[in-house]
Amino acid sequence: MKQYALKRLLISIPLVFVMTFVVFVIVNWRGATRFDTFENDPAVDPQVIELEKRRLGIYDPVPVRYLHWLRGVLFDLRVTQGRRFIASFEDNDLERGDDRYRYGGTESRVAVAAEAEYAVGGEVAAPARGLTTRAEFAPLLAARDFERLEFTAAAPAPKKLALVVMTGAGAVPFEFSPREDGTAVLTVHLDQLARRADPTQISELRYNSAEPGTARIRCEAVRRRIWQETLPGAGKRRAIQVEFRGEAGQYAELGSVKSPYTTKVAEGSDWDPDWAKAAEKAEAAWKAAMQEWEKAGRTGPAPERRAVEGVRFDRLEFEGRTLAGGAMKVEVQLLCGPPDAPVPAKLGEVQLDGDMETFSLPLQPPPPGVDLHAVRGLRFLSATAGRVELDDFRLRILQGAIGAGAPNFGTSWDKKKGVLSLIGEKVRNTIALNVCAIFFVWLIALPAGIYGAVRQYTMGDRTVSFLTYIGMAMPSFFLATLLVFVVSLTYDIPKTSWWSWMHGILPIAGRTSPEHDTMSFAGQMWDIGKHMILPVLVGVLGGIGGLQRIMRSMMLEERRKLYITTAMAKGLPPFSVLYKHALRNAIIPFIAGLGSLLPGLIGGSAFVEIVFDYPGIGRQMLESVQSYDIPVVMANTLIVGLLLVLGNLLADVLLAVVDPRISLEG
Structure with a gap:
C-alpha cells in the first residue's frame, strides 16, 4: 500500500502544478490587472501604481511570473539575492493633466522676463512684460521642452500678489506664496495653465495685488526635465529620459524616492534603519x-x-543606457539630510552606452558623506552632452545568494497581508462548516436511501423522494435567502408576546456575536454553533437529495442480484443480508466520491457564505477573482488540487478495504 501511495503521489502532484499553471495563464490571459481600476482615479498616484506593477512583476512574461510564484511555494528557494524596488520613475502623462507628482531632472532655466518693477493694485493690473500677449508666450504653451514658469517677487512683496490670466471668458488668478524673507514665489505648470484657461482664449498675463504699490518680479521658464518614452512590447511600462547639455553645474535630480518597505514602521527615507x-x-x-x-x-x-521584517541593503542597482551623444560617464550622488535642504554626496560613477545595462553601486560601508538614514533623492551629473534613459532603481538585500525557507505564497495584492495568514482562518471556518454539513447529509441520506429501497413505492418512500426532489431543485443561494427572511421575522416578535422565546432565536449573519470574546469557553462554542446552524442547514437540505437517490438506486440494484437471493434462500436474517452484504456493495459509489468531496470542503459553500456573511474561503476566493488578487487565487487553486489528490488516494484505500476484489499491490 505504501508503494502504491508513493507512486500515486509522484504522478498526481506534478499534475496539480500543471493545473496551477493553466489557471495562472487563464487568469492573466486578458492582460487585465487589479490596477486597471485605479489608473483612471485622480485620487491615486500613478507613480505608486507603476511602482507596484514593477515590484509585483506585472510587466514580466506570464511564464516568468509563474516561476516566481512556484519558487516561493517550493520552500521559497532562492538562487539570487532579493531586491526591493524604490522607484521606476514613471512620470505622469501630460495628456492626463495630472501634474501633482513630478520628479526632478535637468535644471535648465530660460529668462522669459527679466526682473522689472510693476505697478500693482487698484482696478487695472500691470501687464507682465515679456509675457504680455498670446503671441509672445504661446510657444511656451506648445513646447513640451518646457515644464513650468517660475515667478519671483523681490522683498518686500505686496500682499496677496497674483498673476492674472486674461481670457475671453474672464480672469483666472494664480496667487503668489509669501516667504519669511519677504519675497513671494509662484510656480505655474504650463499644462496646468492650459487646463484652467483655454489656450486659444488667452489674451495676456497681468500682475495684481490687494494693495496698491509696486513689485519687482522676474520670470523664468524651466525646461522639461523628464521625457516620456514607451518601451516597445512592454504595455504601459515607461522609462525616464534625462538630457544633459554639457553645461557646467547641470544635473538631473530625481527626488521623492519611494519607500522600499511594506511595513509602516520604518521611515521611507531610511535605507539602513535600526x-x-x-x-x-x-x-x-x-x-x-x-x-x-x-x-x-x-x-x-x-x-x-x-512582525517587523529586518532587512539591510548593500547595493543600489538601476538600468541605464544612452539614447544620444554616444558613451557617457555619469556621476551618481545621493541627496541626504533634511528634506528642505538635502546635501549631495557622491555614491559612484557609471559608464553608459547604447545598450541597456544593469549598474550596481555599493552602499555598505556607506561612502563618505552618505547618510543612509536620511536619503531624500538621487542626483546625476555629466560633463558630456547627450540624453540618457534610466529605470528600475532598486536596493539589493544583504543576504546569501542561495537559500530556502518555509513555503511562501506571497502577499495578497488586495489585503496587503501574507496569503497564508489571510486564508488560514477562513479555510478552517469553511472546513468546519462543510464537515458538519457532510456529516449530517450522510447521517440522513444513507438511512433515507436504504428506507426507500426496502419500502419501495410506499407512502413513506414517495414522501421522502418528494422532499429530496425539492431539495435538489432549489438553488442553495435561494434557499439561504429564504431562510434568512424567515428567521429575520422572529426578530420582530414583541418581547411581551407568548412567542417571545423565539425572538432572535438564531443569528442570521457572521460567525460569532459581538460579545463573543467575553464569553466562557462553553459559551463561545455554543455561540459558534448557533451561527453555523443556518449555513449547515442549507448545505444539508441541498445535499441530501442526490445522495439519497444514489443510495436508493444502488440498494435496489443490489437487492435484485443472485447473491442476495441465495443468501435469503439459505435462511440468513434479513438484517444481516441487507446491511452486511447489500449495503457493503451499495456504498462503493459513496466512497469513490470522496475524491471530489474533499475539494468541495473549500469551494462548495461560496454562495452560502456570502448570504450569511460567513468568513469562509469560498467567499474570499470569489472576491479574489473579482479583484484579480492572483496570489490568493493561486493559493486556493493549489490547496484544492492537493485536496483532490488526497481525496482520490483516500478513496482508493477505502475501496480496497470495503471491496476485497480491489488490490493495491497488483
Whole structure:
C-alpha cells in the first residue's frame, strides 16, 4: 500500500502544478490587472501604481511570473539575492493633466522676463512684460521642452500678489506664496495653465495685488526635465529620459524616492534603519491598540500583532543606457539630510552606452558623506552632452545568494497581508462548516436511501423522494435567502408576546456575536454553533437529495442480484443480508466520491457564505477573482488540487478495504 501511495503521489502532484499553471495563464490571459481600476482615479498616484506593477512583476512574461510564484511555494528557494524596488520613475502623462507628482531632472532655466518693477493694485493690473500677449508666450504653451514658469517677487512683496490670466471668458488668478524673507514665489505648470484657461482664449498675463504699490518680479521658464518614452512590447511600462547639455553645474535630480518597505514602521527615507528600535515601536503600538480594544469592551476583531521584517541593503542597482551623444560617464550622488535642504554626496560613477545595462553601486560601508538614514533623492551629473534613459532603481538585500525557507505564497495584492495568514482562518471556518454539513447529509441520506429501497413505492418512500426532489431543485443561494427572511421575522416578535422565546432565536449573519470574546469557553462554542446552524442547514437540505437517490438506486440494484437471493434462500436474517452484504456493495459509489468531496470542503459553500456573511474561503476566493488578487487565487487553486489528490488516494484505500476484489499491490 505504501508503494502504491508513493507512486500515486509522484504522478498526481506534478499534475496539480500543471493545473496551477493553466489557471495562472487563464487568469492573466486578458492582460487585465487589479490596477486597471485605479489608473483612471485622480485620487491615486500613478507613480505608486507603476511602482507596484514593477515590484509585483506585472510587466514580466506570464511564464516568468509563474516561476516566481512556484519558487516561493517550493520552500521559497532562492538562487539570487532579493531586491526591493524604490522607484521606476514613471512620470505622469501630460495628456492626463495630472501634474501633482513630478520628479526632478535637468535644471535648465530660460529668462522669459527679466526682473522689472510693476505697478500693482487698484482696478487695472500691470501687464507682465515679456509675457504680455498670446503671441509672445504661446510657444511656451506648445513646447513640451518646457515644464513650468517660475515667478519671483523681490522683498518686500505686496500682499496677496497674483498673476492674472486674461481670457475671453474672464480672469483666472494664480496667487503668489509669501516667504519669511519677504519675497513671494509662484510656480505655474504650463499644462496646468492650459487646463484652467483655454489656450486659444488667452489674451495676456497681468500682475495684481490687494494693495496698491509696486513689485519687482522676474520670470523664468524651466525646461522639461523628464521625457516620456514607451518601451516597445512592454504595455504601459515607461522609462525616464534625462538630457544633459554639457553645461557646467547641470544635473538631473530625481527626488521623492519611494519607500522600499511594506511595513509602516520604518521611515521611507531610511535605507539602513535600526530594526530593534522599529520592533520596539511596533510592539508599543500594538500594546496601545490592545488597551484601547480592552477599554472598548473587546468589540470587533483584536488588533493584529505585526512582525517587523529586518532587512539591510548593500547595493543600489538601476538600468541605464544612452539614447544620444554616444558613451557617457555619469556621476551618481545621493541627496541626504533634511528634506528642505538635502546635501549631495557622491555614491559612484557609471559608464553608459547604447545598450541597456544593469549598474550596481555599493552602499555598505556607506561612502563618505552618505547618510543612509536620511536619503531624500538621487542626483546625476555629466560633463558630456547627450540624453540618457534610466529605470528600475532598486536596493539589493544583504543576504546569501542561495537559500530556502518555509513555503511562501506571497502577499495578497488586495489585503496587503501574507496569503497564508489571510486564508488560514477562513479555510478552517469553511472546513468546519462543510464537515458538519457532510456529516449530517450522510447521517440522513444513507438511512433515507436504504428506507426507500426496502419500502419501495410506499407512502413513506414517495414522501421522502418528494422532499429530496425539492431539495435538489432549489438553488442553495435561494434557499439561504429564504431562510434568512424567515428567521429575520422572529426578530420582530414583541418581547411581551407568548412567542417571545423565539425572538432572535438564531443569528442570521457572521460567525460569532459581538460579545463573543467575553464569553466562557462553553459559551463561545455554543455561540459558534448557533451561527453555523443556518449555513449547515442549507448545505444539508441541498445535499441530501442526490445522495439519497444514489443510495436508493444502488440498494435496489443490489437487492435484485443472485447473491442476495441465495443468501435469503439459505435462511440468513434479513438484517444481516441487507446491511452486511447489500449495503457493503451499495456504498462503493459513496466512497469513490470522496475524491471530489474533499475539494468541495473549500469551494462548495461560496454562495452560502456570502448570504450569511460567513468568513469562509469560498467567499474570499470569489472576491479574489473579482479583484484579480492572483496570489490568493493561486493559493486556493493549489490547496484544492492537493485536496483532490488526497481525496482520490483516500478513496482508493477505502475501496480496497470495503471491496476485497480491489488490490493495491497488483
